[in-house]
Amino acid sequence: MAELFHSSQPIYQQLAERIKKQILRGELTLGEKLPSVRDTGIEVNVNPNTVQRTYRELEAMHIVESRRGQGTFVTDDRxxxxxxxxxxxxxxxxxxxxxxxxxxxxxxxxxxxxxxxxxxxxxxxx
Amino acid sequence: MAELFHSSQPIYQQLAERIKKQILRGELTLGEKLPSVRDTGIEVNVNPNTVQRTYRELEAMHIVESRRGQGTFVTDDRxxxxxxxxxxxxxxxxxxxxxxxxxxxxxxxxxxxxxxxxxxxxxxxx
Amino acid sequence: MAELFHSSQPIYQQLAERIKKQILRGELTLGEKLPSVRDTGIEVNVNPNTVQRTYRELEAMHIVESRRGQGTFVTDDRxxxxxxxxxxxxxxxxxxxxxxxxxxxxxxxxxxxxxxxxxxxxxxxx
Amino acid sequence: MAELFHSSQPIYQQLAERIKKQILRGELTLGEKLPSVRDTGIEVNVNPNTVQRTYRELEAMHIVESRRGQGTFVTDDRxxxxxxxxxxxxxxxxxxxxxxxxxxxxxxxxxxxxxxxxxxxxxxxx
DNA sequence: GTGGTCTAGACCACA
DNA sequence: GTGGTCTAGACCACT
Known part of the structure; x- marks a missing residue:
């Protein structure tokens, strides 16, 4: 397994950066659902709380929108x-x-x- | 007084970066003596321990060398x-x-x- | 379509607030029948379960009463x-x-x- | 002990609101140091992590500024x-x-x- | 001693 | 099943 994170920057920021860029270059499109906090946690081998912190930061940037009980979605505002x-x-x-x-x-x-x-x-x- | 440092990066690193660049662009020349830890601390309004740490980092990069009892000097190796x-x-x-x-x-x-x-x-x- | 709900408060509460105010300001009058759970769900683009929950809350406030097999009605008690x-x-x-x-x-x-x-x-x- | 928080809103938000108002009405003045995350935690009987979340929110509003190793301070920008x-x-x-x-x-x-x-x-x- | 990160795990409300 | 909150506790870097 390739090392996904370096240690000099918090994981939640590195993950946020990565997802942000995926969105910016169109790999994740407008309105698309992100994997759940738990699934992402498993995928990148990180605690779900940490993933949630990432999603929270992305939401504060208005890049992403969380809907209770439904999931987290890329903003639909081009x-x-x-x-x-x-x-x-x-x-x-x-x-x-x-x-x-x-x-x-x-x-x-x-x-x-x-x-x-x-x-x-x-x-x-x- | 203008704010000299932002909070997202350690002060000692920000200070090291600044001094490093002063040296690279020739503002501080080969072999020149840096101000003492105490003087620099007063000048940039920072704890002398922090300046000490800065000088230590610069020394590890071989940009600077300290001579006991004399002070800290820009390397003389072009x-x-x-x-x-x-x-x-x-x-x-x-x-x-x-x-x-x-x-x-x-x-x-x-x-x-x-x-x-x-x-x-x-x-x-x- | 304009965004009808914000995310910081449960949808069922936001919807309840809205209906409550419609009743208070006389837009829905005493004894009037509310649209069915399903119709309201379609109209505001929300899960019928959520509308159901809304009606339940309004009933608990005695603003509304549901009659089995007939629907949900604004209270007729001025x-x-x-x-x-x-x-x-x-x-x-x-x-x-x-x-x-x-x-x-x-x-x-x-x-x-x-x-x-x-x-x-x-x-x-x- | 008086109950300090109600349950309908997250503790970290209630605490943030309270501190924000203390600052706005001048009870905490420009540049003043807030009690440490740990001390506040003890005082209001809440986990330090929760207090930190509060401080983080306040920092995002630019009401407060955290300085590593020193503490958290009310902004000095009137x-x-x-x-x-x-x-x-x-x-x-x-x-x-x-x-x-x-x-x-x-x-x-x-x-x-x-x-x-x-x-x-x-x-x-x- | 200070803020900051991360984990593990529990619990809750919403849809 | 989803996001959100909170706790307990460990560890780290900075000052």
Whole structure:
């Protein structure tokens, strides 16, 4: 079994991140039901309470909606999802630039370095 | 006073990151002496124990070395510093790609999105 | 379709509240027959069991009575209805005062704040 | 011992409400330290985990700030607190009006009913 | 000593 | 069967 979590970040956050991304890239679609807290717990080998904490966090982000007695569902509001995706994309880009900038790279160097990086990646995948 | 630290990451790590970057971008040069644990503590309003821990972490990365009775100094080994810089740059780029990829963006989209982002940033700074 | 229920309160209670108010403000009159459990279920898109539970709660408040084989009817006892209305009005006012008081507002401030509020509301509806 | 909680709402929410109001009405001041999770647990006779859930909720509302190894503190941002107070005041008033309105009372009736209510309350407290 | 995470297990209300 | 709450208790990292 592949190790699913690393230890430097709480499990509930790692799990939330993973599910969030599954939703953002469309692997889980609008309105779809997530597996129950208990089933997910078994699947990723984690206590159901921990899974529930994950679902609670996702609900606070409005990515997911819990309905008592029925289950937990991906939001059916496309607008919310789109805005979250855009927001996250910006955050990731900002973080990247911030980091590079603080290491002393100029905008040009960042651009260039990234191009090389992409191209190298492209070759690797051939 | 502006808030220097956020709460989601240990202060000693945030402080280590900051000093590390100051060194990487040359603000602190090879062999230069860092301020004492006490002085830094006062300056950033943090417990000296915490600063101590920061210096310990930096020493473990070989970015810094402490000399008994003299203080803590930036390493004077340029090679070490260069390799750390390169390593960190790769790590930051990898992290960026990983994140974007997991959100469902293709290499092309990442490249393009980033270009727009840089250009927009360039305009802002005019 | 507009969302009819929020998730923080049981659906059967939300539905009971709604029907109760329809009766209190005379939208459903003394002795009038309520739609069947099944019809209501279809109309508000809810499990008939849940509607059943709603009707049971309303019956326990003596707002409604079910007659075997005939259906569920608004009580025909005006006195009961009046006393429930008065009771609820007092409860709502008490709750309001309690809340404001616990937030640190004095009786005078509550009065004044409320006047402004009403007047502002009046203007909005012009 | 007076009963501190009723059963119809989760303890962690009731506790959060109570502390929130203590802060809003100035009983706990800007930047003040709350008792530790454990101490509060003992005081209100509740499991520390439950208290922590309370503190977490308050932190999510930006009313409170947790600092690792130091404790939990009332926010020191007066602006945040003021806006929360105003927001809550509006919410409470809105809720009140909504309720009365749904029971069939007009704005005038609400105003009048409330005046009587305040005056009666004033007499009681004599 | 402080907050934070996680588990195991019990119990409840809802649908 | 579903989510939600609560407890008891262990363990960890930070200050």
């Amino acid at each position: 607008v919310v999802l789109d805005s979250i995706r855009e927001e996250m994309k910006l955050a990731v880009m900002n973080e990247f630039f911030q980091q590079m900038y603080e290491m002393g790279y100029s905008n040009e160097e960042i651009k260039q370095g990234l191009m090389e990086f992409v191209n190298r990646k492209g070759e690797e995948n051939r | 090679v070490v510093l260069d390799s750390i810089r390169e390593e960190m740059k790769l790590a930051v780029m990898n992290e960026f790609f990983q994140q974007m990829y997991e959100m469902g963006y293709s290499n092309e989209e990442i490249k393009q999105g980033l270009m727009e982002f840089v250009n927009r940033k360039g305009e802002e700074n005019r | 006195v009961v209805l009046d006393s429930i209305r008065e009771e609820m009005k007092l409860a709502v006012m008490n709750e309001f005062f309690q809340q404001m008081y616990e937030m640190g507002y004095s009786n005078e401030e509550i009065k004044q704040g409320l006047m402004e509020f009403v007047n502002r509301k009046g203007e909005e509806n012009r | 602006v945040v607190l003021d806006s929360i107070r105003e927001e809550m005041k509006l919410a409470v008033m809105n809720e009140f009006f909504q309720q009365m309105y749904e029971m069939g009372y007009s704005n005038e009736e609400i105003k009048q009913g409330l005046m009587e209510f305040v005056n009666r309350k004033g007499e009681e407290n004599r």
